[in-house]
Amino acid sequence: MATIVVDNLVKSYGSIEAVKGISFTVNEGEIFGLIGPNGAGKTTVLRIISTLLQITSGSINIAGHDLGKHPEEIRKLISYLPEDAGAYKNLTGKKYLQFIANFFDPKQNKSIVTKGVEITNLGERINDRVDTYSKGMMRRLLIGRALMIDPKLAILDEPTSGLDVLNAQEIRKIIKTFSQKGTTILLSSHNMLEVEFLCDRIALIANGRIVEEGKPVDLMKKYHAQNIEEVFTQVVQ
Amino acid sequence: MSALGxxxxxxxxxxLTPATFLPIIIMALIFGSMGNSIQGIQEQALESPVIGVINEDNSTFSMIANTTLHSYANVVFNSSSLSDKQAGLDAVQQRDGVxxxxxPKNFTEQIxxxxxxSIEVYWIMKGAGLLDTISSSVVEAIIAKVNTNISRELIQNNSSVNATIVLSPTQRVETTYFKSREFTGLSPNIIMSMLSSQSMFIPIIMMMIIIxxxxxxxxxxALxxxxxxxxxxxxxxxKxxxxVTGKIVAAAVIGLLLAVIYMIGMGYYLQGFQMSGGINLASxxxxxxxxxxxxxxxxxxxxLIAGLALCMLLGTYAKNYKSAQTLTIPITMLAMIPMFLTMFTDFDTLPIALKTLVFAIPFSHPMMAARSLLFDDYTLVVGGIIYVTIFAVVTISIVVWVFKTDRLLTGSMKKKRGKINTGLLFRKRF
Structure with a gap:
């Protein structure tokens, strides 16, 4: 069953067309990666699916809800992690998780926070103020925030951006685990190794259009490439 | 180029950005036009005041008084009978007089x-602002001149009257007509002092809360x-x-708390300026x-809700903490304009252009409310509440609409689904 159905999506900013008729489908529990060079339109697509930007034309359906008509319903099902997201600096990590959990089922509030604390794996530092966190700790907190609510769809923009190898590996494992539990993941990344390791299927975007789509293994076969980086280079060039 | 350069x-x-300069330029323009208007009021007030004179006592000192009044004031009504008092008041009022x-008959005899x-003064007070009482101060100065001229006459003629009378040969018996009320024994200056708490304290509190x-x-x-x-x-x-509501309510609560703390000190400070002279307003x-x-x-x-909604709207333009500081300038300015105007003049005495400006600025209404209600002027207050409520509802609706568009994140507004956007900025990567 499809969690995301994007049909001929167009997004314009004035005279500039950032997304030029993109269509793709992401199935339930699947990890789908959008990859492409800077300015290709990946973040715009993720922001539109996250209900942050309006659609110029085309349609998006998330778990049976039309995004243009029912963004409020979609917000109950999704969790979005922007690439350069932050948290409220005057709160502790735990208080921040509590603040977010308060927007969801009040009966599940405690268990949501407990789960968030567990995902972040920040130990005692979860009780420290956010403004004392390193970049890695902040990203772990935000991943915890995004996944603790067990979203139907997690939209992750560069989830391991700026992290060291160990932190990045840890976060990839968390994402994989959640996908196995049924959460659909839509992510964008520059890291081709990450894409190869994580994604069930990928779409290559260039100049606002999807230029290639498929399973990483199939694409590598198709382009006689050793890895996705080679596929990416061949397709984009 | 050197490193310093x-x-x-x-x-x-x-x-050097428009965001830095535009609010200051607008503020300079508004204050400039305000200054011109206030200067106009001052100039008008400093002209020979328009008065009426009824002289029932056709003898030496009353003649001196009459001549002095005619020399320094623009006398638009003359009579020798007290029965013409109402006609005199009407004539003075018609000519926008003071x-x-x-x-009275026994004026010279008394001295x-x-x-x-006794010199009976029937004041026609137009407003309770600081500038509104300038004209009456000018008339008071002319009456003091009458006093001096009579003193001079008494001294020159080696009069037998006692020294106290020589130094102060007249006394004012005053009645002030203000907003359809008669205040016996009070001059416009005393009434203005009585109302000073409404004129100064409330506008300052309001300005502090809003800012x-x-x-x-x-x-x-911005954060x-x-x-x-x-x-x-x-x-x-x-939703x-x-x-939007959460941010407005939280800011209102904190703003009120901060204003209370600020005003505790300010209240003590301003107490030193209160000059009610022990007169009970209730009497x-x-x-x-x-x-x-x-x-x-x-x-x-x-x-407060309207002001905060306006701030939210401005806040959507804030990119960071620095730009937020710049964006508070228009709000400060909008709060200061009515504050100064209500301090220095009365809404009723303002020129029509300034009246419209003051009414249009939502912050003016609570600043004027107390003084208006003291004189049972419900129309201005209720009208103001209705206007500000409409202003608040419209502004909140605009803010909510902005929150639903791309503007908050991209700085651009989507006009119509399916059509190309009219982008103001395209600064975000896509």
Whole structure:
């Protein structure tokens, strides 16, 4: 069953067309990666699916809800992690998780926070103020925030951006685990190794259009490439 | 280029933005036009004051008084009979005059019998602002001149009256007509002092509340953007109206708290300037009952909401903490204009252009409410509440609409689904 159905999506900013008729489908529990060079339109697509930007034309359906008509319903099902997201600096990590959990089922509030604390794996530092966190700790907190609510769809923009190898590996494992539990993941990344390791299927975007789509293994076969980086280079060039 | 020159060039480029200059230019223009209007009021007030004179006493000292009044004032009504008092008041009022001065029959006789000669002054007070009483001060100065001239006459003629009368040969018996009320024994200056708490204290409190709460809202929006928390907030299952209302209510509470703390000190400071002279406002029927207090509260509440909604709208333009500081300037300015105008003049005495400006600025209404209600002017207060409520509803609707568009994140507005956007900025990567 499809969690995301994007049909001929167009997004314009004035005279500039950032997304030029993109269509793709992401199935339930699947990890789908959008990859492409800077300015290709990946973040715009993720922001539109996250209900942050309006659609110029085309349609998006998330778990049976039309995004243009029912963004409020979609917000109950999704969790979005922007690439350069932050948290409220005057709160502790735990208080921040509590603040977010308060927007969801009040009966599940405690268990949501407990789960968030567990995902972040920040130990005692979860009780420290956010403004004392390193970049890695902040990203772990935000991943915890995004996944603790067990979203139907997690939209992750560069989830391991700026992290060291160990932190990045840890976060990839968390994402994989959640996908196995049924959460659909839509992510964008520059890291081709990450894409190869994580994604069930990928779409290559260039100049606002999807230029290639498929399973990483199939694409590598198709382009006689050793890895996705080679596929990416061949397709984009 | 030297390292220092390089840094200076970069800093100037960074600071030389429309966001830095536009509010200051607008503020300069508004204050300039305000200054012109106030100067106009002052000039008008410093012209020979328009008065009426009834001189019932056709003898030496009354003639001196009459001549002095005619020399320094523009006398538009002359009579020798007190029965013409109402006609005199009407004539003076028609010519936008200040007072009707009556020199009673026994004026000269009183002075020669060692009693100060009474000069009855019937003041026509137009407003309770500091500038509104300039004209009456000018008339008071002319009456002082009458006093001096009579003293001179007494001294030159080696009069037998006692020294106290020589130094002070007249006394004023005053009645002031203000907003359809008669205040026996009070001059416009005393009435203005009585109302000084309404003229000064309330506008300052209002200005402080608005500036403090407004600054909180604008900064909050700026910090959401600067700390990159806004995108997350907007994807959570919470209505845009709840986000807007939540920010407005929180800012109102904190702003009120800050204003209370600030005003405790300010209250003590201003007490030194209160000059009620022990006169009880209630004895003149100037009372704020519970209904009036309720109206003032409602006026304050809707104004605060309107002001904060306006700040939210401005806050959507804030990119970071620095730009938020710049964006508080228009709000400060909008709060200061009515504050100064209500301090220095009365709404009723303002030229029509300034009247429209003052009414259009929502912050004016609670500043004027207490004084208006003291004189049972419900129309201005209730009209103001209705206007500010409409203003608040419209502004909140605009803010909620902005929250639903791309503007918050991209700086552009989507006009119509399916059509190309009219982008203001395209600064975000896509």
């Amino acid at each position: 390089n840094i200076i060039r970069k800093e100037i480029k960074e600071l 007072a009707l001065i009556v020199i 020669t019998n060692n009693h100060p000669g 403090m709460s407004g600054s909180i809202v604008i900064t909050s929006m 959401e953007k600067e700390n990159k928390t806004l995108e997350t907030l907007l994807t959570l299952p919470v 845009r109206t709840s986000i 003149y029927g100037l009372v704020l009952n519970s209904t009036k207090f309720l109206l003032i509260g409602i006026s304050l509440f809707v104004t």
